[in-house]
Amino acid sequence: MRNKIQYCRIDTTWTDQLTSFFERIHTNSQDKYFHPHPFDQKKAQELCCYTGFDLYYVQTIETKICGYGMLRGWDQGYKIPSLGIIIHSDYRGRGLGKKFMKFLHEQAGKKGAKKIRLKVYPENLSAVNLYKKLEYSFLGKEEGQLLAFVEL
Numbered sequence: 001m002r003n004k005i006q007y008c009r010i011d012t013t014w015t016d017q018l019t020s021f022f023e024r025i026h027t028n029s030q031d032k033y034f035h036p037h038p039f040d041q042k043k044a045q046e047l048c049c050y051t052g053f054d055l056y057y058v059q060t061i062e063t064k065i066c067g068y069g070m071l072r073g074w075d076q077g078y079k080i081p082s083l084g085i086i087i088h089s090d091y092r093g094r095g096l097g098k099k100f101m102k103f104l105h106e107q108a109g110k111k112g113a114k115k116i117r118l119k120v121y122p123e124n125l126s127a128v129n130l131y132k133k134l135e136y137s138f139l140g141k142e143e144g145q146l147l148a149f150v151e152l
């Protein structure tokens, strides 16, 4: 990938692009395996104005959003944040998911996290493979999803 990849904490400058990104996820039913919150205009606007402890990022190429990722749980008082990530379907299979995960791991470490957790449907093989590659340990199930942790 020769184009410049950047990571930006979501703020109001992203409202329009994030809304389009979310609406596309929803219309293409890509939220089948990833539904941490609704993917609609209301949620995009809310995240763009969000100012708490949790972290919400976009991954961009040439200022276009190619991915969205989150680390949340701090607001609720948890020490181990939950990670969530989605890459735009046009940009998958190019290593962007792996890069974004590594970036999110770094950000969690900077905030003092020692571990990260996530949930993934067992049939979501691309995500399961990605997490295995990043040395996540799968330690049980919650609401039909595998529960995985990685030490930072």
Ligand SMILES: CC(C)(COP(=O)(O)OP(=O)(O)OC[C@H]1O[C@@H](n2cnc3c(N)ncnc32)[C@H](O)[C@@H]1OP(=O)(O)O)[C@@H](O)C(=O)NCCC(=O)NCCS
Binding pocket: 030, 033, 034, 085, 086, 087, 088, 091, 092, 093, 094, 095, 096, 097, 098, 099, 119, 120, 121, 124, 125, 126, 127, 129, 130, 131, 133
């Ligand atoms: C899971 C997801 C984030 C992967 O993003 P990506 O940018 O395509 O992943 P990468 O190109 O960085 O691939 C990294 C590794 O993931 C695995 N992987 C990615 N796509 C895969 C596929 N179609 N089939 C099997 N494994 C796959 C591979 O292990 C790959 O490593 P390799 O290229 O060395 O073989 C992306 O498919 C996605 O956004 N899915 C929809 C949302 C989602 O399911 N999020 C996770 C919810 S728990």
